Amino acid sequence: MTLLEPRDTADKLGSVSSGNALELRGVTKMFGALAAIQDVTLSVRPGERRAVLGSNGAGKTTLFNCVTGDFLPTSGTIRLFGEDVTNFPAYERIRRGLRRTYQISLLFGGLTVSDNVYLACRGVSRGRFSLIRPRRGDPLLARTEELIEAVHMSAAGDTPVAELSYGQQRQLEIALALAGAPRFILFDEPAAGLSPTERAELISILTGLPSHIGFIIIEHDMDVALRVAESVTMMHNGAIFKEGTPEEIENDPEVQELYLGDGHG
């Protein structure tokens, strides 16, 4: 996949930044009196693949929303490749190489697949306000085609997104996250609702990502999560409960009790 080779910009930026790709310190998000996440401290190295596990309401998606800037944390700092982005609007963080997918597909239903992907490419490049239509041979259009191909959707390029199947919409979500030169991606339950075949395809897309792109994946399906991740963070009630390698987490008695339940015993 030539598309996902390290790109010049990503290389340059990657060498400038030192230390962690993502660093959270004491991040808390309150909704009224309820702490959706509390005092979360987390660091992820560039290129690291991390799975975040936890039951419903553990604060996983809230964590993502704080990192991308969908809403600002109540307290704490967020650093992206060494830069403090705590008070940055979402679009500034995205332009710095952060990407995310949504748990419930947030796509542009009235537009076609290629328009959706084109918008994603345009969002992280110059000319967002351009009034000139792209012509045949426009590099962004070529890039759009590549991305559509990378998520195996070439046949659906001109289809309005509203007419896609659920699985295809999930695939398109991933294509949008790969636009531009992503350096760090947050996947919010990308496998939810997919068929076994589609899951296998998803795993191949995720493991096929170039090694400089790190990601965090929220996933309930342990099979997917543990196959694509090299480290695991367990969340419980808005706080970090445990961190470790997939094996450590899988064999941890506390985790087993919490996550898998002791219903068998």
Added chain:
Amino acid sequence: MALVERTVPSGTTWIDRVPGIWWAIALILLIMPVIVNDFILFQVFGWSLVLGMIALSLMFLAGYGGMVSLIQMSVAAMGGYMVAIFGTSGVAAISMELPWWLYIPIAIIIAAAFGTLVGALAVRTEGIYTIMITLAIASAFFYFARQNYGIFNGYSGFNLVVPPPLFGVDWRQPVPFYYLALGCAALSYFAVVYVSRSPFGLALQGVRDNPRRMAALGFNVTAHRIAAYTFASVIAAVGGILLVWQNAQISPGTAGIPAVIDILVIAVVGGVRRPVGPFIGALIYTVLRTFSSDILTTFGLSGERFKLLIGLGFLAVVFFSPDGVLGLWERWRNRKNRDSDPLTGEPK
């Protein structure tokens, strides 16, 4: 409609892709002066094109940006006022009598700046609040213009505001004015169609469908919305200048609340999903406005009740089709296609 239509067979030019009916309409519009008399040409078609442009600016904001703005008529009136103030009018004490190549751009720039400013205030709100805030500013503009005598000449406004006699043509004569309005309207129409498929237009539709996702793709949602107001304001300003020239006068009533609402009615009746909608709405509006008093007197009603007809028409359209007359047309065509044989396309 994709950015680049990949399914279009190579070798076809854009000329082949325009349906025949569009060519027919273009031809009819071009030879209109030999079909209808001067009154209809000036009062119905000229006026429709001008109102259509102002409503088109609303269609751009509402249809592509999801923002229902009631400020468009005020922006148009601002353009008209500026032409009177910087150009020539019967009020010699205020009008500066600058040359036309200076006062027209000045008028458009000031009106666009006004629209952008209102946009910057309005885009932070959604839905009904956008309507309320733009309506509030529109009525503030009306009262300000009516009470300010230093610049806007208060209640009486400006009279004798006529287009410059360019190329020795009196542009207020029915035929020249018709072609002037047609040219400007066609230009605005194609500008909107073109821009809607440009990166900016596409991003604006993305903002309409899903602002949160747009921010997560790297777009500054607020800036895009404000820029949409700027673009729409330029079209509204040109419409406003033509409106002043057609009436040869401008007064606060031009931007009064009834006029502001009329633009909304025109856009909704025509349909806000496609740029041609506002022009259809404007034609219906001007026809009703011009002939309804005759129709009403025929039925023994007072001629001033033309608004009753427009109101009933508005209710009927909104009731039967939220997408305006265009939506009705599309539904009728779909039904016709459904009645035909799916394989051969022939009627059953």
